[in-house]
Structures are given as structure tokens and as C-alpha cells.
Amino acid sequence: xxxxxxxxxxxxxxxxxxxxxxxxxxxxxxxxxxxxxxxxxxxxxxxxxxxxxxxxxxxxxxxxxxxxxxxxxxxxxxxxxxxxxxxxxxxxxxxxxxxxxxxxxxxxxxxxxxxxxxxxxxxxxxxxxxxxxxxxxxxxxxxxxxxxxxxxxxxxxxxxxxxxxxxxxxxxxxxxxxxxxxxxxxxxxxxxxxxxxxxxxxxxxxxxxxxxxxxxxxxxxxxxxxxxxxxxxxxxxxxxxxxxxxxxxxxxxxxxxxxxxxxxxxxxxxxxxxxxxxxxxxxxxxxxxxxxxxxxxx
Numbered sequence: 299x300x301x302x303x304x305x306x307x308x309x310x311x312x313x314x315x316x317x318x319x320x321x322x323x324x325x326x327x328x329x330x331x332x333x334x335x336x337x338x339x340x341x342x343x344x345x346x347x348x349x350x351x352x353x354x355x356x357x358x359x360x361x362x363x364x365x366x367x368x369x370x371x372x373x374x375x376x377x378x379x380x381x382x383x384x385x386x387x388x389x390x391x392x393x394x395x396x397x398x399x400x401x402x403x404x405x406x407x408x409x410x411x412x413x414x415x416x417x418x419x420x421x422x423x424x425x426x427x428x429x430x431x432x433x434x435x436x437x438x439x440x441x442x443x444x445x446x447x448x449x450x451x452x453x454x455x456x457x458x459x460x461x462x463x464x465x466x467x468x469x470x471x472x473x474x475x476x477x478x479x480x481x482x483x484x485x486x487x488x489x490x491x492x493x494x495x496x497x498x499x500x501x502x503x504x505x506x507x508x509x510x511x512x513x514x515x516x517x518x519x520x521x522x523x524x525x526x527x528x529x530x531x532x533x534x535x536x537x538x539x540x541x542x543x544x545x546x547x548x549x550x551x552x553x554x555x556x557x558x559x560x561x562x563x564x565x566x567x568x569x570x571x572x573x574x575x576x577x578x579x580x581x582x583x584x585x586x587x588x589x590x591x592x593x594x595x596x
Contacts, residue, residue, distance in 0.1 A: 301500075303484050305433055305462045306376040306403055307342030308503035309517040310486060311335050312349040314510055314556050315363060317568035323359050327566025329370030331510075334565070336371050339517030340509055343367065344405055344465075346396075347380035348442070349507050349553050354571040357395060364399035378435055382407030386422050390429040397430045405435045405465060410443035416451045423447075427460045434460050439467035439488065449473040456481035465505050466496065475499055490542040494519050494535040498528075507552040508538065508545050511559045511589055515541075515596060537595050541588040548584075550577055559585040 313335065316327035332343055345367060346352045346360045355363070364379055371377075379396035381404045383389045393404045406426050408419055427434045436455065440446035446468055447455075455461050456477070466474055467488040474496065478485055484502035487493045493504045497520060509516040515538055522531035545555040553570055558577035560567035562585065570576055577585070 302478075302502050303462070303482060304502045305484055306378050306435065306486075307340075309340050309509065309513070309520060310342040310344055310376075310378070310503060310505045311340045311509035311513060311516075312344045312347050312488075312505050312507050312552075313367075314553060314560065314567060315346070315350040315355060315359075316566040317571070319568060321569060321571065323355070323362060324566060324568055325362060325366040327568070328363055329366050331560075331566045332367045332370045335509065335513050336375050339513040340375075342376040342378065342503075343371070344378045344380065344505050345401075347405060347437075347505075348407075349510070349556065350380065351553055351571055351574070352380050352382075354574075357392060360392065361395050361399040364396060364401050368400040376402040378403040378405050380405045380407070380437075381426070382409075382437060384409045384411050386425055389422070389426050393426055393430045393432065397432050401432060403433045403435055403463075404430070405437050407437040407439060408443040408445050408447055410445070413444050416448050419445060419447060420451050420455060423455055423461065424458060427458050432460070433462045434458075435463040435465055435486070436461060437465045437467070437488070439465075441467065441469070446470070449476045452477045452483070453480060456483050463502065466492075466501075471495070490516075490546055491539070494523065494531055497523055507556060508542055510556040511545070511563065512538070512541065512592060515592060518596070538592055541585075541592045544585050544588045548581070550581060555581070555585055558582040559589055562586045563589070 316324040379401035381392035463484040465488040487496040557567040
């Protein structure tokens with residue numbers, strides 16, 4: 299079991315944002331989905347992230363979602379709100395809005411498209427962290443943003459009193475370990491295939507897309523490791539691999555696959571917003587088959 303702080307819990311879900319069939323925000327469905335996730339193994343939720351379609355939800359919708367989920371799960375479940383944009387000023391506004399709506403922390407991705415140098419990346423994160431009273435989870439995902447948070451930048455940012463965690467999708471395991479070894483930052487695996495590997499070297503937990511469908515299966519991997527049964531933890535991680543691949547590495551965004559699978563399971567999801575397109579029938583059939591195979595082994 300890791301001794302590293304867990305400021306936002308251990309097993310977090312990067313929750314989808316349910317929409318109505320007409321395309322509006324489904325707040326009732328969001329509350330039901332959030333309650334299910336918590337009941338089945340998640341002790342924290344990330345709202346308004348990429349999986350939550352943050353690029354296509356309005357600022358008002360983001361605040362409404364936070365408030366609705368807070369009402370549904372109560373005060374004991376940490377809610378981390380995605381606020382990252384390519385505009386520092388807008389990111390600050392979203393951070394303040396998330397704080398007002400009831401979030402417990404903010405997830406801040408590296409500014410995308412403009413590809414700022416590391417000095418500017420650092421300044422961006424510091425400005426956002428200074429703007430509100432909420433703790434910050436940095437989000438390092440260079441495959442989407444075009445710019446990573448270099449380990450040396452991360453080491454400097456670790457000294458900020460409100461920068462407490464990292465969602466790691468860097469695919470740089472050595473760089474991650476360098477920061478883990480030299481800071482108290484709480485690392486969360488942001489790639490489902492890395493959940494156990496990162497946890498084994500001291501991560502605080504995970505922010506999982508796959509948990510939208512199988513929260514219990516994701517939590518079980520970490521439960522087994524915490525119990526000292528590393529062989530069982532590895533077995534459970536490997537059992538989940540076909541579903542992880544289908545949801546995150548089969549050519550469709552995780553938002554699309556998660557919503558397709560949840561819809562097949564009769565859970566709140568609704569359509570995706572353009573420019574995303576819904577998964578086709580064959581892809582949805584495959585997702586349901588991989589889900590059934592995993593659930594049948596638990």
C-alpha cells in the first residue's frame with residue numbers, strides 16, 4: 299500500500315457527461331451515474347475532463363454538472379473539476395467557477411495547440427493555482443496537448459502549496475519515477491493500462507476512463523495490491539486488458555466508447571457532441587462482449 303498522500307481519493311473515475319437525446323445536459327442521469335460509480339468502488343470523481351466532453355460543454359453547464367453531482371454523492375466524495383483550456387485567463391475563470399459550484403479540486407491540463415515553452419507552462423499553472431483556494435491536479439498528456447510538463451518543470455511546481463497531484467498520461471515512466479522519487483506529489487495513473495504499474499512504484503491511485511463501466515474491477519486491482527497479494531493484482535489487471543484495449547486503444551476516443559458501452563448497459567450516457575460521432579453497432583457489440591468477458595471472471 300502506498301504511503302503517498304491521496305488528496306482526492308484512490309480510485310477516481312474520469313466520468314462522462316450524460317446528455318439527453320436532444321443533446322442537453324442530463325443532470326438527473328449524471329447524479330444517478332455518479333452515485334453508481336461511488337457505490338461500486340470509486341472514492342473520487344473527475345468531472346468536466348476530456349472524457350466528460352469539456353471542449354463542447356459551456357461554462358454554465360460545467361458548473362451545473364458539479365453542483366448536481368455534489369447533491370447526488372454528498373460531501374464525502376472528492377470531486378475534481380477539469381478547468382484546463384488553452385487560455386490562462388479562461389482557465390482561471392473556470393477554476394473560480396468550480397470552487398463556487400462545490401468542487402474539491404481542479405484538474406489543469408497543459409495549454410494545448412499554442413505549444414508554450416516550459417517557462418510559460420510553469421507560469422500558467424502557477425497563475426491558476428494562485429487564483430483559487432482549491433488544490434490542483436496537473437494533467438500531463440502531451441499526446442493530446444502537444445506539450446508535456448517536463449520533469450524539471452514538475453519538480454519546480456511541486457513546491458507550490460496548492461499543486462498537490464498529477465494525472466499522468468506522459469508515457470514517460472522514467473520521468474514519472476524521477477518526480478515521484480523527489481517530491482510528495484500524488485501521482486494518479488491516467489492511462490488504464492498503467493494503473494498497477496504506476497501504483498506499484500508509489501502512485502496514489504488512478505483516474506480511470508474504464509471505471510465508467512467497471513468501477514469495481516478497477517478498484518479490485520488496487521485492493522489486491524494493498525492487501526499484499528501482488529500476484530492477484532497482476533492477474534486482475536491482465537484480465538481487464540481486453541476491455542481496456544477496446545475502450546482506449548481501438549481507434550475511438552474514450553468518451554465515445556464509454557458512452558456506447560454505458561448505453562448498452564442501460565446506464566445514463568446519451569449522445570456525444572460534435573465533432574465526435576457515436577460508435578457504430580459493431581464497435582458497441584465488441585465493447586459489450588469484452589465487458590461480459592471481464593464481469594464473468596470477477
